[in-house]
Amino acid sequence: MDIEIIDESDNPMLHRSDVRFRIVHEEATPSRLSVRDSLAAMLNKDADEVVVHKLDTKYGMRKTIGYAKVYETADQAREIEQTYMLERNKIGVDAEADAETEEA
Numbered sequence: 001m002d003i004e005i006i007d008e009s010d011n012p013m014l015h016r017s018d019v020r021f022r023i024v025h026e027e028a029t030p031s032r033l034s035v036r037d038s039l040a041a042m043l044n045k046d047a048d049e050v051v052v053h054k055l056d057t058k059y060g061m062r063k064t065i066g067y068a069k070v071y072e073t074a075d076q077a078r079e080i081e082q083t084y085m086l087e088r089n090k091i092g093v094d095a096e097a098d099a100e101t102e103e104a
Contacts, residue, residue, distance in 0.1 A: 001025045003038055006065075014080055015072045019043075023064040029057045030064070036089055039068055048074035048091050051081055 007020040021039065023030065030038075032052050040047045054067040071077040078092050086092055 001030050001034070001038060003035075003042055005042075015076045016080075017070045019068045019070055021066050021068065023055075023066060025062055025064065029055060032088060033090060035066060036068070039070075043070055045070055046074060049077055051077055051085055051089050051091065053085065 002024045004022045004024075005019060006022055009018050011018055019039070023035065032055065035055065036050050036052045037047050039052070040050045043050070049071045050068055051071070052066060052068045055064050056066070057064040069077075069081070071080070074091065078086060081091075
């Protein structure tokens, strides 16, 4: 899986960068989590700071266009992003599950 950043724009009010990228892949469309991890590594960020919003693959193609938001900290991502988007990207889910098991 090769990732190429098409466009990156800063959004200082929300402490993030908006990133549009292109993925060339051999197999099926890569999972959201694998894209998030690869994009985070490419941008030298923690995986919890990257929220992948959209992956669009045209039928029969081996290219995917995507959109992600890259936050300065994971706390800012959890504060700003909607709950369903955090759940899709598995951000904060492990911490909440650990807290629930400790309480029990």
